[in-house]
Amino acid sequence: MEEKIKFFALENAIKFNGKCNPGAVIGKILALHPEARKDMKLLSKTIQEIVREVNSMALDEQKNAFKSVDKIKKPKKIIQEGLPELPNAIKGKVVTRIPPEPSKYNHLGHALSFLINYTYAKKYDGKCILKFEDTNPEKCTKEFADAMEHDIIKYLGIKPDKIIYISDDMSQMIQVADEMVKKEHAYVCFCDRDSMQDFRHKGIECPCRNNPVSKNIDEWENMKLKKYKQGEAILRLKGQVDALNQVMRDPVIWRINYHPHFRHGDKYCVWPLYDFENSVEDCKYGVTHILRSSEFGTMRTELQNFIKDKIGCKKQTVVQYGRFNIKGATTKGREIRELIKEGKVSGWDDPSLVTLKALNRRGILQETLVELMNQMKISANTGKNIDWTMISSINRSILDPVTNKYFLIIDPVEIDVLQAPKQKIELNLHPDHPKRGSRLFETSSKFYINKEDHDNIRQGDLVRLMDCLNFIYETKFKFHSLNHEEYRKTGKQIIQWLPVSDNLTNVSVRMPDNNILEGLAEASISKLNIGDIIQFQRFGFCKLDSIKDNKYNFMFTNK
Numbered sequence: 029m030e031e032k033i034k035f036f037a038l039e040n041a042i043k044f045n046g047k048c049n050p051g052a053v054i055g056k057i058l059a060l061h062p063e064a065r066k067d068m069k070l071l072s073k074t075i076q077e078i079v080r081e082v083n084s085m086a087l088d089e090q091k092n093a094f095k096s097v098d099k100i101k102k103p104k105k106i107i108q109e110g111l112p113e114l115p116n117a118i119k120g121k122v123v124t125r126i127p128p129e130p131s132k133y134n135h136l137g138h139a140l141s142f143l144i145n146y147t148y149a150k151k152y153d154g155k156c157i158l159k160f161e162d163t164n165p166e167k168c169t170k171e172f173a174d175a176m177e178h179d180i181i182k183y184l185g186i187k188p189d190k191i192i193y194i195s196d197d198m199s200q201m202i203q204v205a206d207e208m209v210k211k212e213h214a215y216v217c218f219c220d221r222d223s224m225q226d227f228r229h230k231g232i233e234c235p236c237r238n239n240p241v242s243k244n245i246d247e248w249e250n251m252k253l254k255k256y257k258q259g260e261a262i263l264r265l266k267g268q269v270d271a272l273n274q275v276m277r278d279p280v281i282w283r284i285n286y287h288p289h290f291r292h293g294d295k296y297c298v299w300p301l302y303d304f305e306n307s308v309e310d311c312k313y314g315v316t317h318i319l320r321s322s323e324f325g326t327m328r329t330e331l332q333n334f335i336k337d338k339i340g341c342k343k344q345t346v347v348q349y350g351r352f353n354i355k356g357a358t359t360k361g362r363e364i365r366e367l368i369k370e371g372k373v374s375g376w377d378d379p380s381l382v383t384l385k386a387l388n389r390r391g392i393l394q395e396t397l398v399e400l401m402n403q404m405k406i407s408a409n410t411g412k413n414i415d416w417t418m419i420s421s422i423n424r425s426i427l428d429p430v431t432n433k434y435f436l437i438i439d440p441v442e443i444d445v446l447q448a449p450k451q452k453i454e455l456n457l458h459p460d461h462p463k464r465g466s467r468l469f470e471t472s473s474k475f476y477i478n479k480e481d482h483d484n485i486r487q488g489d490l491v492r493l494m495d496c497l498n499f500i501y502e503t504k505f506k507f508h509s510l511n512h513e514e515y516r517k518t519g520k521q522i523i524q525w526l527p528v529s530d531n532l533t534n535v536s537v538r539m540p541d542n543n544i545l546e547g548l549a550e551a552s553i554s555k556l557n558i559g560d561i562i563q564f565q566r567f568g569f570c571k572l573d574s575i576k577d578n579k580y581n582f583m584f585t586n587k
Contacts, residue, residue: 033074033075033078034093037079046083046086048082054395056395058395069429076463076464115347116316117148117152120152120153121154122148122154123154123314124145124156125156126158126180129160129161130170130172131164133383133385134176135382135383136359137351139179139184140401141320141321142186143186143401158191160192160193160194162194163300165288179385179388183394201305201308205248207339209241210241211338216248216264217263221259232269256284257284265280265281265334267334273327276330279331281301283301303328303332308341316344319347320349326348352412355413355414379542391423392423399426400414400418416586419586423585429460431458431561431569432563433456434564436547436567437549440548441476441477443505446473446506447507448472448473450470451496452471454467469527471496475527485521486520490518490520491521492523493522494524494566498514524567535548537570537582538582538583549580568584569587
């Protein structure tokens with residue numbers, strides 16, 4: 029265990045210019061050894077000692093030390109507890125795929141699906157392919173593709189064995205379509221949209237369906253040669269027009285689209301639809317298992333298997349699981365675009381959203397999402413409802429043992445505690461890890477307290493300023509005693525405080541509902557770096573988002 033901790037500590041330190049973040053290490057260890065959670069105190073202590081040793085080294089020393097532990101095989105597996113055994117899986121032969129369409133930013137539900145695919149591949153010593161389904165040139169953009177790659181690799185920690193863009197295989201897919209037309213498995217249709225839908229609904233043949241193969245070959249060439257307007261002609265699969273599964277009723281498999289593609293410009297004007305591209309690409313890259321949400325339905329599986337039969341491809345084992353529903357969250361790209369357009373959210377990383385950009389910005393750890401996946405216990409028939417309390421609970425359990433603690437006062441109110449003694453109070457950055465460091469407060473009689481705490485104090489109340497002193501309110505605030513034992517006899521509440529001082533730091537905290545709280549924090553937060561997660565005691569975990577005009581702006585992570 030200590031060797032693994034040292035491996036991750038050195039790796040993290042080298043990555044971040046000599047400074048290891050203990051939180052990153054504890055997350056890696058818990059992902060590998062969930063059983064270690066039973067004794068978090070011991071684990072946290074061990075990690076702190078090793079991280080302290082690593083951080084005391086110069087960067088060159090860290091790099092040399094890392095070489096000496098490089099013989100340790102870097103763990104590939106994300107250990108899982110909630111995933112059932114994979115049917116038809118052969119050790120070393122499993123190939124799964126992560127297939128995002130780069131037309132929006134991915135959200136929490138996508139992340140869980142991606143992690144499931146990756147975890148299964150690694151569980152069976154197989155491979156996982158990151159496959160960008162970028163064949164809708166109107167919606168797919170480089171911005172979304174780059175963001176997805178960052179979210180999947182950097183944030184989720186998924187290391188795909190191969191990264192592909194489906195659009196790069198267009199020439200091969202066009203050849204497959206050519207063969208389907210020649211073998212009378214597909215035909216060009218000129219029916220307008222309403223007529224085509226009417227024929228499909230009634231289960232009767234389209235007039236174009238029985239055109240001779242020579243005409244279909246010519247018209248398909250005309251489509252590729254830009255002889256028709258967008259929407260004027262389409263390529264349809266010759267399926268089963270009267271099938272009970274309406275998806276099988278001669279679906280569209282190629283369409284004309286003149287919008288320039290972000291990778292290929294105007295090189296292509298015909299583009300495959302979802303079922304065709306998936307059928308061809310999953311076979312080309314040797315995918316053995318398709319793991320996806322049941323919202324895709326068995327109807328689509330039937331259609332894709334039909335296409336694979338026509339093009340002579342091997343079928344994959346399909347495992348479907350219930351949809352992940354995030355309570356109270358907007359996840360549809362179209363709806364989020366409208367919210368952004370209307371100014372109701374600031375962007376795709378707005379803290380009120382559950383996009384991966386927003387979760388990462390808030391400080392929801394990658395290890396939290398892995399643990400959430402483990403707790404889902406997926407099944408084919410039952411959807412999973414996820415609420416924020418579940419995410420917060422997991423994230424808190426990982427952050428709490430390793431996160432430094434600081435004082436914050438929201439909407440500060442100044443009080444004068446009469447006859448309060450002057451004190452020098454030294455408090456540890458973490459109560460369980462005194463060697464981590466401390467900060468010193470010099471107090472007199474004047475303090476800042478939260479407005480909410482101030483408004484809740486009643487006549488005659490004995491109140492404790494945490495780790496400082498006790499006072500009693502009798503029209504005025506009067507010093508009572510120092511020790512906690514005196515407070516325990518008749519005390520009403522323990523509240524947060526800061527000494528009135530010119531050295532305090534202005535702070536804002538952006539809450540998940542986009543309400544921004546203003547306050548003061550202790551001067552020692554000036555040592556923080558952007559992206560650091562801390563705990564403001566009696567308030568919650570927060571991630572430093574920016575520093576502007578000497579104000580430290582945080583995102584609220586969770587309680």
